[in-house]
Amino acid sequence: xxxxxxxxxxxxxxxxxxxxxxxxxxxxxxxxxxxxxxxxxxxxxxxxxxxxxxxxxxxxxxxxxxxxxxxxxxxxxxxxxxxxxxxxxxxxxxxxxxxxxxxxxxxxxxxxxxxxxxxxxxxxxxxxx
Ligand SMILES: [Zn+2]
Ligand SMILES: [Zn+2]
Numbered sequence: 001x002x003x004x005x006x007x008x009x010x011x012x013x014x015x016x017x018x019x020x021x022x023x024x025x026x027x028x029x030x031x032x033x034x035x036x037x038x039x040x041x042x043x044x045x046x047x048x049x050x051x052x053x054x055x056x057x058x059x060x061x062x063x064x065x066x067x068x069x070x071x072x073x074x075x076x077x078x079x080x081x082x083x084x085x086x087x088x089x090x091x092x093x094x095x096x097x098x099x100x101x102x103x104x105x106x107x108x109x110x111x112x113x114x115x116x117x118x119x120x121x122x123x124x125x126x127x128x129x
Contacts, residue, residue, distance in 0.1 A: 010035055011072040011081065011095065011104055023049050028075070033066050034058025036110050037075055040101040046110075053114045058107025067093055067106045076100055089116050 008017045008028050015032035025046045028037040036056060038046060046052045074081050074097035081095040081104065092112055095104040105113065 008037070008075045011037075011075045012066045012069050012106070017075065020055055022046065022052060022055050025049060025052075027055060029055065030058075033062050034107040035063070035066060036105045036107075038103050038105070039076075040103075043103055047114060053111040056105070056108065056110040056114075060108035063107030063109060067109070072104070074100060074102060075104070076102060086113065088120060089113065 009015065010017055010030035010033060012035055013030060013033045015030050017028040017030050017037060020027050020029050025042050027042055027046060029035070030037075034057060046055070070083060072081050072095055073079065077097065077100045079097050079099040081097050083093055084096050086092040086094065089112065092105075092109050094106075094109060096102070
């Protein structure tokens, strides 16, 4: 597998991001604030992997601090990103790039996202005819 050696900087704290390969899903994680950048396909892929919240090793309090930051640019294509609340989990605000559709989660947010997802999944299964 070819891994691009491009340098990607955190859209929030500007520290360099490191590439992490989690069960063949490649993600970028900030070396400082531990925010996570996911490309459009990586989001659902990573969410589906068992135990993937492991990659979200950052401090929740740090994440909360950076969560309030607005007017951030996409780390990949530098397009100004828009803040969005998760459709099902309003407490999660993440940034999404309108151009390349990547998403940025502050530390702790992916864990939150992931945990609720499992619950939602179970709920959906019960509701299913
Ligand atoms: Zn950062
Ligand atoms: Zn972008």
